[in-house]
Amino acid sequence: MQTTPEHNEKIAKITFASVYHHYLTKVEIKGRTKEELLQVIEWLTGYNENKLHELIENKATLKEFFENAELNPNAQLITGMICGYRIEKIENPVTRQTRYLDKLVDELAKGKKMEKILRRTQSFSEQ
Numbered sequence: 001m002q003t004t005p006e007h008n009e010k011i012a013k014i015t016f017a018s019v020y021h022h023y024l025t026k027v028e029i030k031g032r033t034k035e036e037l038l039q040v041i042e043w044l045t046g047y048n049e050n051k052l053h054e055l056i057e058n059k060a061t062l063k064e065f066f067e068n069a070e071l072n073p074n075a076q077l078i079t080g081m082i083c084g085y086r087i088e089k090i091e092n093p094v095t096r097q098t099r100y101l102d103k104l105v106d107e108l109a110k111g112k113k114m115e116k117i118l119r120r121t122q123s124f125s126e127q
Helices: 005-013 016-029 034-045 049-057 062-067 073-077 093-109
Strands: none
Touching: 005 062, 005 093, 016 034, 016 049, 016 062, 016 093, 034 049, 034 093, 062 093
16 A cells, blocks of 8 residues: 555644554553663654653644654665555655654554664674
8 A cells, every 4th residue: 555645744743742652552562661661762763751851841843853853774674564665665755754753653552562662673682
């Protein structure tokens, strides 16, 4: 499924505050913690908890949220389907980055280990 310009614009205008509360509810219902959610968001964007609260208070849109983020270099390792879209085929940067975050939150809620969610490579002791 290919995103449309209208879909991309709709995603860009959503406030981070509105999705953050859904993410938090989703992971907590599944037995994960706010701290784990914050760790996932910081890994992807570089934003710490204080910066996230500032973005929430300022009602930053997802476009603003991702334009100012320092995206993790391993973010391109986030692949697969989310919301009917193959992440690696989404051309619009804001929509793709939003789906990266959606995928990470889904993985957290599904109980995946943090090392897998954060796309960490194997250490010497695991080889």
